[in-house]
Amino acid sequence: MTSVLEVPVDPIVERRRAVQAAATASLGRRKLGSRVALGVCWLFLVIAVIPLVALVFYVTAKGLPAWNAEFFTHSTTPEGVPGGGVWNAIVGTAVITVVATAVAVPLGLLCGLFLAESDGRTADALRFTADVMTGIPSITVGIFGYIAIVRNFGYSGFAGAFAVGFIMLPVIIRAGETAFRGVPRSLNEAAMALGARRATIARKVVVPTALPGVITGALLAIARGLGETAPLLLTIFGNQYLQWNPTKPMAALPTLIYSYSSQPYADLVQVAWGAALLLMAVVLVLSIGSRLLAAYLRKERR
Amino acid sequence: MTTIETPVPRQTRRGGRWSLPDNGYRGLLAVTAILFGALAVWFLVAIVLQAKPAFATLGFGWIFGRVWNPSHGLYGLLPFILGTLESTAIAVALAFPIGLGTAIALAFLVPSRVRPVLSTTVELLAAVPSVVYGLWGLIVLAPIFRDTVEPFLTSVLGWTGLFNGPNNGPSLLLAGVILFIMILPTMVAISRDVLIVVPVEQVEGAMALGATRWQVLRKVVLPGARTGILGAFTLATGRALGETVAVAMVIGNSPYIAHSLKSSAATIPSLIVNNFGESTGTQLSAIFGAGLVLLVIGILVNSAARWLVWSTGNDSAGVELGR
Numbered sequence: 001m002t003s004v005l006e007v008p009v010d011p012i013v014e015r016r017r018a019v020q021a022a023a024t025a026s027l028g029r030r031k032l033g034s035r036v037a038l039g040v041c042w043l044f045l046v047i048a049v050i051p052l053v054a055l056v057f058y059v060t061a062k063g064l065p066a067w068n069a070e071f072f073t074h075s076t077t078p079e080g081v082p083g084g085g086v087w088n089a090i091v092g093t094a095v096i097t098v099v100a101t102a103v104a105v106p107l108g109l110l111c112g113l114f115l116a117e118s119d120g121r122t123a124d125a126l127r128f129t130a131d132v133m134t135g136i137p138s139i140t141v142g143i144f145g146y147i148a149i150v151r152n153f154g155y156s157g158f159a160g161a162f163a164v165g166f167i168m169l170p171v172i173i174r175a176g177e178t179a180f181r182g183v184p185r186s187l188n189e190a191a192m193a194l195g196a197r198r199a200t201i202a203r204k205v206v207v208p209t210a211l212p213g214v215i216t217g218a219l220l221a222i223a224r225g226l227g228e229t230a231p232l233l234l235t236i237f238g239n240q241y242l243q244w245n246p247t248k249p250m251a252a253l254p255t256l257i258y259s260y261s262s263q264p265y266a267d268l269v270q271v272a273w274g275a276a277l278l279l280m281a282v283v284l285v286l287s288i289g290s291r292l293l294a295a296y297l298r299k300e301r302r
Numbered sequence: 303m304t305t306i307e308t309p310v311p312r313q314t315r316r317g318g319r320w321s322l323p324d325n326g327y328r329g330l331l332a333v334t335a336i337l338f339g340a341l342a343v344w345f346l347v348a349i350v351l352q353a354k355p356a357f358a359t360l361g362f363g364w365i366f367g368r369v370w371n372p373s374h375g376l377y378g379l380l381p382f383i384l385g386t387l388e389s390t391a392i393a394v395a396l397a398f399p400i401g402l403g404t405a406i407a408l409a410f411l412v413p414s415r416v417r418p419v420l421s422t423t424v425e426l427l428a429a430v431p432s433v434v435y436g437l438w439g440l441i442v443l444a445p446i447f448r449d450t451v452e453p454f455l456t457s458v459l460g461w462t463g464l465f466n467g468p469n470n471g472p473s474l475l476l477a478g479v480i481l482f483i484m485i486l487p488t489m490v491a492i493s494r495d496v497l498i499v500v501p502v503e504q505v506e507g508a509m510a511l512g513a514t515r516w517q518v519l520r521k522v523v524l525p526g527a528r529t530g531i532l533g534a535f536t537l538a539t540g541r542a543l544g545e546t547v548a549v550a551m552v553i554g555n556s557p558y559i560a561h562s563l564k565s566s567a568a569t570i571p572s573l574i575v576n577n578f579g580e581s582t583g584t585q586l587s588a589i590f591g592a593g594l595v596l597l598v599i600g601i602l603v604n605s606a607a608r609w610l611v612w613s614t615g616n617d618s619a620g621v622e623l624g625r
Contacts, residue, residue, distance in 0.1 A: 034516035044403030114331035135604035137544025139571045140597045199327035227431025230546035276434045
């Protein structure tokens with residue numbers, strides 16, 4: 001009868017028991033530690049959200065009072081002269097962004113298509129270059145714009161558009177490549193089996209399929225280009241008057257905010273807040289719009 | 303009796319007529335790619351050539367000179383290099399723990415209903431132009447720093463010697479804090495992306511073994527996402543190093559080595575923006591040289607960041623954020 005109870009102890013079971021006992025003993029401590037650590041994460045979330053919310057709140061609260069009909073229709077007035085708006089800066093920013101987009105988007109997408117269809121050392125080098133260029137200090141691009149364009153042709157909207165387009169280009173290239181690479185191989189192969197030329201495949205299959213990603217990428221690049229300040233400070237010179245011609249010095253919203261922010265005149269600071277709200281609103285609308293549009297296009301396809 | 307006509311697929315014919323032959327198409331793409339590569343090379347060469355006179359006249363020692371006084375022929379860059387590194391250090395020292403904690407909270411703690419809203423908000427804030435952050439920092443934060451934050455920090459941390467001198471408002475500290483707020487969305491969005499791709503089987507396995515939520519994060523999720531987080535951190539660092547206008551607006555722009563966090567200082571980008579207009583000759587070349595130094599730092603940091611993010615296989619991170 002006792003012989004049944006004297007079965008030798010299984011070392012694995014024994015080890016399991018010991019681990020279980022240790023885990024149970026430390027459970028309270030581990031639970032407390034977990035709660036404290038996760039509490040810190042919550043705290044950091046709150047710390048992170050406060051300044052970001054405060055920024056949006058302040059810019060809206062201080063910028064809205066500056067918005068009136070004159071703000072959107074009149075050009076800037078010299079300091080001390082009441083009234084005036086930012087129409088010249090709106091036109092400048094619009095012209096510069098349109099010119100930069102018109103050059104950078106087609107060029108960037110063709111480049112993205114090249115990268116999506118190529119593997120190898122050259123493609124890798126270009127990919128890496130584009131990636132590094134998305135992060136280089138924008139002021140150095142301003143210097144490049146000054147050396148390449150301003151030195152030869154003078155301060156102008158084109159010089160600004162050159163610098164802004166240069167900043168947008170790598171963003172579009174990489175976003176385009178990512179979108180084009182997302183096109184299923186089977187679609188490509190089906191088109192090839194039908195005897196289509198590569199250009200036809202690109203135009204009829206790859207680009208339409210990748211369109212949501214392409215549009216998102218392009219809009220995000222435009223949103224980024226809109227807010228670039230440093231390169232414009234070295235290239236467009238600024239202009240107090242309305243100027244539609246990009247071969248001449250132009251005004252722009254970001255540079256206007258920059259120069260008015262440090263002015264001792266309250267009405268100029270007020271204009272800066274209004275311009276900041278406008279710029280922020282346009283950028284946010286573009287970013288949100290690109291997401292919604294991409295989501296809509298993806299749903300449409302299914 | 304009617305005859306059934308088979309419609310000829312018009313698209314096919316048009317497709318044939320409009321398309322380039324294959325080698326023409328490949329050629330067009332290759333030409334644009336070469337154009338882009340040439341543009342990048344031109345960019346680098348142009349700045350190097352313009353900076354060359356400064357190096358020719360001043361040698362290489364001027365980069366580490368302590369005094370910037372162009373009227374006496376002194377073009378020391380050290381105050382600006384230090385200002386750039388110090389403001390960036392403040393920013394990343396704050397952004398790393400807070401950004402990582404926020405990313406963890408966004409990825410795992412926040413109720414799933416609010417999660418997409420919060421995540422999108424953070425990502426959108428990465429797109430707000432830096433000049434807007436600068437305006438807010440200069441007009442709203444600077445007075446608060448001068449009257450409340452700096453006196454408070456001085457009374458609590460004055461013994462460290464980091465808070466000597468008068469309360470300034472625009473200062474190294476304020477520049478660091480503004481940079482911190484600016485790079486936070488980048489840090490959070492990329493960290494969150496790499497945290498949520500850690501395989502769910504590993505997480506469930508750890509939970510099945512009886513690990514607490516924090517233990518799962520600490521021992522499974524964070525090690526798995528380590529490289530990606532490091533990449534996010536490095537990208538954010540690169541952005542802080544190169545930021546121009548927001549910093550130029552709140553750092554006070556004095557060309558001296560800061561002796562306290564409350565001193566005004568200057569960074570390489572702010573030096574360029576503030577002195578560009580009235581520079582000629584050697585001074586202009588020295589400004590371009592400063593730009594070259596900044597560019598080299600920026601390329602190194604970004605190459606490291608890309609390499610780290612690439613090695614996690616997270617190809618699109620950062621590109622989607624634009625910066």
